[in-house]
Amino acid sequence: MMWSEPRRFEVDVDAGLMQGSGTRYQKRLQDLHGLYADGAAFDARLASQGQEVVYDVTDFRPSSSPGDLITGVTRMSPGKIGDEFYLTRGHVHAIIDRPELYYGLKGKGLMLMESPDGETRIIEIGPNTACYVAPHWIHRSVNVGDEDFVMLFCYPADSGQDYGIIERSQGMKLRIVDDGAGGWRSVENPAYTGRSEADVLALLARGGIGSEVAA
Ligand SMILES: [Fe+2]
Numbered sequence: 286m287m288w289s290e291p292r293r294f295e296v297d298v299d300a301g302l303m304q305g306s307g308t309r310y311q312k313r314l315q316d317l318h319g320l321y322a323d324g325a326a327f328d329a330r331l332a333s334q335g336q337e338v339v340y341d342v343t344d345f346r347p348s349s350s351p352g353d354l355i356t357g358v359t360r361m362s363p364g365k366i367g368d369e370f371y372l373t374r375g376h377v378h379a380i381i382d383r384p385e386l387y388y389g390l391k392g393k394g395l396m397l398m399e400s401p402d403g404e405t406r407i408i409e410i411g412p413n414t415a416c417y418v419a420p421h422w423i424h425r426s427v428n429v430g431d432e433d434f435v436m437l438f439c440y441p442a443d444s445g446q447d448y449g450i451i452e453r454s455q456g457m458k459l460r461i462v463d464d465g466a467g468g469w470r471s472v473e474n475p476a477y478t479g480r481s482e483a484d485v486l487a488l489l490a491r492g493g494i495g496s497e498v499a500a
Pocket residue numbers: 376377378385424440
């Protein structure tokens with residue numbers, strides 16, 4: 286019998302990465318067009334800081350089998366575009382009923398979540414905080430602190446990611462901005478279109494094991 290091999294990984298909390306994990310990807314400011322409300326502020330920053338790495342992910346993907354797990358570490362830089370804090374692109378899982386667990390290691394951030402029919406939840410995450418992202422929730426993380434925000438995450442290996450879901454509704458319903466007093470507040474996104482009942486039903490009916498939905 287060929288058993289799947291147990292593994293051990295060192296997490297470098299200061300560097301915000303999982304050592305020897307196998308895969309790493311980085312998102313630079315220039316990769317994040319259209320995410321922020323203030324397009325002019327984004328364009329102005331792009332000229333001088335387009336190469337800045339906003340967040341990076343190291344993860345271990347043993348397989349894409351249902352029942353297996355992908356485990357990794359994500360690190361996001363502190364910063365804002367206009368008054369809006371740095372955030373990840375965000376997604377819902379391609380197999381939409383797959384959940385995810387995050388565990389805060391360093392810094393101060395939020396998990397911004399939205400259900401297919403537009404309910405919203407925000408969970409604050411700091412060191413030693415666990416955040417359970419339930420099945421079906423669109424999720425994105427936001428760094429609301431002044432240092433790197435680092436989390437460990439774990440999700441079913443066949444989940445896949447639909448990165449287009451947020452784009453299709455012109456952003457998430459809420460944006461996270463500086464409250465002017467050293468903290469954050471959420472504001473409504475006026476461009477948000479939401480999803481029709483038919484869209485929601487189509488999402489719930491969606492299958493495609495291991496698939497990645499591009500658009
Ligand atoms: Fe996820």
